[in-house]
Amino acid sequence: MTYPLRDRCAIAGIGATEFSKKSGRSVLALGVEASLAAIADAGMTVDDIDGIVRCDLDSLQHNDLAHALGLPELNYWGAAGVGGGAPCGMVAQAAAAVLSGQAKSVLVFRALNGRSGQRYGHGAAVSAAVGGNGSYDEYFLPHGLLSPGQMYGLVAQRHMAEFGTTSEDFAHIAIACRDRANANPNAQMHDKTLTMDDYMAGRMISDPLRVFDFCQETDGACAVVVTTAERAKDGPNPAATIRAAVQSGMPDMQGGMLFPALMRPTLTTQPSASAAAKLYERAGLGPSDIDVAQIYDCFTITVLLQLEDYGFCAKGEGGSFASSGALQLDGSLPINTAGGNLSEGYIHGLNHVVEGVRQIRGTSTSQVPDAEVCLVTSGIPVSTSAMILTKA
Amino acid sequence: MTDITLPAPVADDHDTGGYFQAAQRGELAVLFCAKCDAALHLPGPYCSSCGSLDVEWRTVSPTGTIYTWTVVEHQLHPAFPVPYTVALVEIDDVPGVRLVTHLDGRPDVEIGTPMVAVFDDVREHTVLPRWVIRDA
Ligand SMILES: [Zn+2]
Numbered sequence: 208m209t210y211p212l213r214d215r216c217a218i219a220g221i222g223a224t225e226f227s228k229k230s231g232r233s234v235l236a237l238g239v240e241a242s243l244a245a246i247a248d249a250g251m252t253v254d255d256i257d258g259i260v261r262c263d264l265d266s267l268q269h270n271d272l273a274h275a276l277g278l279p280e281l282n283y284w285g286a287a288g289v290g291g292g293a294p295c296g297m298v299a300q301a302a303a304a305v306l307s308g309q310a311k312s313v314l315v316f317r318a319l320n321g322r323s324g325q326r327y328g329h330g331a332a333v334s335a336a337v338g339g340n341g342s343y344d345e346y347f348l349p350h351g352l353l354s355p356g357q358m359y360g361l362v363a364q365r366h367m368a369e370f371g372t373t374s375e376d377f378a379h380i381a382i383a384c385r386d387r388a389n390a391n392p393n394a395q396m397h398d399k400t401l402t403m404d405d406y407m408a409g410r411m412i413s414d415p416l417r418v419f420d421f422c423q424e425t426d427g428a429c430a431v432v433v434t435t436a437e438r439a440k441d442g443p444n445p446a447a448t449i450r451a452a453v454q455s456g457m458p459d460m461q462g463g464m465l466f467p468a469l470m471r472p473t474l475t476t477q478p479s480a481s482a483a484a485k486l487y488e489r490a491g492l493g494p495s496d497i498d499v500a501q502i503y504d505c506f507t508i509t510v511l512l513q514l515e516d517y518g519f520c521a522k523g524e525g526g527s528f529a530s531s532g533a534l535q536l537d538g539s540l541p542i543n544t545a546g547g548n549l550s551e552g553y554i555h556g557l558n559h560v561v562e563g564v565r566q567i568r569g570t571s572t573s574q575v576p577d578a579e580v581c582l583v584t585s586g587i588p589v590s591t592s593a594m595i596l597t598k599a
Numbered sequence: 600m601t602d603i604t605l606p607a608p609v610a611d612d613h614d615t616g617g618y619f620q621a622a623q624r625g626e627l628a629v630l631f632c633a634k635c636d637a638a639l640h641l642p643g644p645y646c647s648s649c650g651s652l653d654v655e656w657r658t659v660s661p662t663g664t665i666y667t668w669t670v671v672e673h674q675l676h677p678a679f680p681v682p683y684t685v686a687l688v689e690i691d692d693v694p695g696v697r698l699v700t701h702l703d704g705r706p707d708v709e710i711g712t713p714m715v716a717v718f719d720d721v722r723e724h725t726v727l728p729r730w731v732i733r734d735a
Contacts, residue, residue, distance in 0.1 A: 338608050344609075352685045353676055361687060364669055365666070467641055469697065470697055
């Protein structure tokens with residue numbers, strides 16, 4: 208059976224705020240700015256938006272944004288998660304809402320003061336007694352396993368041991384993202400270049416991961432408008448057709464927020480492998496059809512695992528693939544052309560969706576010539592989501 | 600590890616409390632399905648392999664090997680001064696079942712380093728099993 212969503216919805220508008228370390232504004236103000244930009248970019252007004260999808264970790268609820276924007280109607284709302292695993296799933300949910308007649312056009316947003324407010328990099332809030340209630344934190348936090356970066360240090364070490372992956376391999380991912388950020392005036396790392404020597408001299412945070420393996424902490428917001436492919440044609444800017452989208456867990460899932468994923472049988476294959484199989488089937492496309500990719504990059508190792516899971520190279524060869532130059536603008540798989548979470552900013556992966564649309568429109572600051580098919584992925588390790596955008 | 604600011608685990612959760620009760624006796628416990636003997640880890644109330652709700656804690660040998668590790672060099676919480684190492688230990692008796700441990704400093708470890716669990720880390724009257732390198 209043909210995937211019923213194929214090519215039937217599109218992203219008609221995109222919006223983003225400035226990305227900074229201190230916005231000096233409320234999360235609501237950021238969300239409103241990005242939303243208004245996306246709505247205008249779609250050639251719409253708030254009267255056209257009657258649905259909202261948020262990330263489960265967003266501090267804004269659907270009604271917060273609906274009230275602030277003055278939406279006359281709100282007929283659908285929903286959320287996806289966990290956290291960075293959400294963005295492509297948020298878009299998929301918006302498309303499903305549109306196709307099922309629950310809403311006409313849906314606003315998908317993520318807003319956070321990720322640096323000046325609550326910082327994910329600071330790890331779990333550790334109190335006197337930790338865990339319980341299905342969190343499983345009691346198995347992890349008391350031993351000093353506190354942050355996503357430490358968890359990915361464990362994963363990276365295992366990948367290095369199993370496959371001979373090196374720090375140089377991680378560096379090539381960080382450098383590719385930084386090079387793209389250097390061309391993007393809105394990237395947090397626009398003015399800071401990164402060489403192999405810089406990378407190796409970087410402070411070790413959670414060995415084998417250095418400071419340059421970690422994403423930015425960012426204040427900012429992104430938003431996109433999802434509507435029918437037909438309606439999207441009316442906008443002033445080219446729409447990006449949603450060829451296919453997917454949310455995916457994997458066999459032997461674990462509960463909890465993050466660390467329990469360390470108990471799955473393998474650390475080097477992630478839910479992205481399950482997502483890839485379904486996504487390519489739904490799209491009728493494969494990895495060789497992808498012109499450019501926006502790959503969720505909370506850490507460099509996160510990208511490396513997905514390069515394998517999405518079939519751009521064999522399992523275990525993500526390191527050599529990254530080091531081959533494939534990820535650069537003239538390589539076989541240019542990635543994160545706005546700089547990614549690593550160097551553009553951490554809008555929890557919704558910035559990857561926005562940049563995917565720019566590539567399809569031909570308006571990226573690091574445009575891949577003739578890009579017609581863009582893969583966008585969202586975070587691992589708990590569960591994930593992804594989509595393929597194409598020219599209308 | 601006697602710093603009183605060290606966080607204690609919640610030890611009376613319905614699904615995980617048995618692990619800490621065993622530790623109180625100086626034993627390492629893993630939850631199993633009483634019907635089909637599948638290890639249920641992280642522990643939960645149901646065996647999805649055979650459909651049984653009949654689960655039980657069983658004592659296992661407190662030996663294992665390092666599955667992976669990371670040396671933490673960036674300070675996050677005052678109770679855990681850097682450098683320290685976080686290791687995942689796979690239990691010898693129950694392949695595939697892993698537990699986390701803290702090790703001081705930057706110990707000389709690798710994948711496969713033999714480990715043994717000890718029960719001397721008491722926090723808020725709760726014993727937290729931890730692992731140390733086992734001498735050959
Ligand atoms: Zn069973």
